[in-house]
Amino acid sequence: MPEQAPHRTFTTERGSFCLARCGCGWTGMARRARSQARADAERHQADVRSDPDAAPERPVE
Numbered sequence: 001m002p003e004q005a006p007h008r009t010f011t012t013e014r015g016s017f018c019l020a021r022c023g024c025g026w027t028g029m030a031r032r033a034r035s036q037a038r039a040d041a042e043r044h045q046a047d048v049r050s051d052p053d054a055a056p057e058r059p060v061e
């Protein structure tokens with residue numbers, strides 16, 4: 001059985017904006033530039049990879 005959830009990200013356009021989405025249901029912010037949306041997607045993947053169960057924004061003690 002798979003150890004990691006498939007976080008397949010992609011970008012989609014909405015009007016003049018572009019936003020990143022993931023197969024897990026995550027959606028990034030609407031960006032003006034596709035490069036920004038891709039950066040959001042990469043950050044999401046890094047977050048889930050480093051700590052799958054924790055909240056994305058959690059202070060480190």
Ligand SMILES: [Zn+2]
Pocket residue numbers: 006007008022023024025026044048
């Ligand atoms: Zn995801």
